[in-house]
Amino acid sequence: MAAENFAVTEHLVLRPMASGDAAALAAYRSDPMQARYQSWETPYAVDTAQALTAEMRDVRFAQPGSWLQVAIESAGRLIGDVAVRVDGDDPRQAEVGFTLAADAQGRGFATEALRAVIPLLFTEHGMHRITAVCDTRNDRSVALLERVGMHAPRSAPPEIRLVERRVD
Numbered sequence: 001m002a003a004e005n006f007a008v009t010e011h012l013v014l015r016p017m018a019s020g021d022a023a024a025l026a027a028y029r030s031d032p033m034q035a036r037y038q039s040w041e042t043p044y045a046v047d048t049a050q051a052l053t054a055e056m057r058d059v060r061f062a063q064p065g066s067w068l069q070v071a072i073e074s075a076g077r078l079i080g081d082v083a084v085r086v087d088g089d090d091p092r093q094a095e096v097g098f099t100l101a102a103d104a105q106g107r108g109f110a111t112e113a114l115r116a117v118i119p120l121l122f123t124e125h126g127m128h129r130i131t132a133v134c135d136t137r138n139d140r141s142v143a144l145l146e147r148v149g150m151h152a153p154r155s156a157p158p159e160i161r162l163v164e165r166r167v168d
């Protein structure tokens with residue numbers, strides 16, 4: 001049985017990763033431009049992507065302490081992901097990350113995906129604070145976070161921007 005979608009937006013389906021996503025995931029993670037400010041090395045092997053998609057089978061959306069890669073699908077194709085991790089010690093705080101394949105950038109898709117995931121976390125999963133950790137040299141990422149209403153606290157060190165949004 002197909003897994004349930006997390007959200008459907010005007011252009012995108014946000015859904016769990018599946019084993020059939022491994023080749024596309026490995027392809028965009030292997031692009032040095034997309035990996036530049038990320039935690040993985042390039043090239044990113046299809047086997048590694050396969051292992052990641054298999055791990056994701058056991059992770060629920062907003063499950064405290066675990067990263068979940070939410071697949072971003074457009075026109076039936078995996079074009080990127082939003083990563084979500086609810087804090088294991090404080091389940092009212094979550095962190096998000098995101099990657100789009102190069103050929104899917106510049107069309108507002110990451111904005112559209114985050115604008116779907118952020119309200120899900122606040123409204124359906126009771127988050128009070130959502131953060132993203134982002135290198136300040138990563139201009140597209142900073143611009144994206146600002147577009148979705150996140151901002152850097154004054155105390156953030158200059159090389160790393162911790163962007164946050166709060167609700168009371």
Ligand SMILES: CC(C)(COP(=O)(O)OP(=O)(O)OC[C@H]1O[C@@H](n2cnc3c(N)ncnc32)[C@H](O)[C@@H]1OP(=O)(O)O)[C@@H](O)C(=O)NCCC(=O)NCCS
Pocket residue numbers: 033034035037038097098099100101104105106107108109110111112132133134135138140141143144
């Ligand atoms: C960060 C990243 C996802 C941003 O991608 P992006 O394509 O710039 O962001 P969006 O998909 O929201 O698209 C915004 C662009 O589309 C344009 N756009 C077109 N239609 C739009 C719409 N309806 N809404 C918003 N933007 C739209 C915007 O003007 C903007 O283009 P510009 O930067 O030339 O002004 C992408 O650069 C990436 O994957 N980087 C590598 C991974 C990474 O570093 N992740 C962050 C780790 S913290």
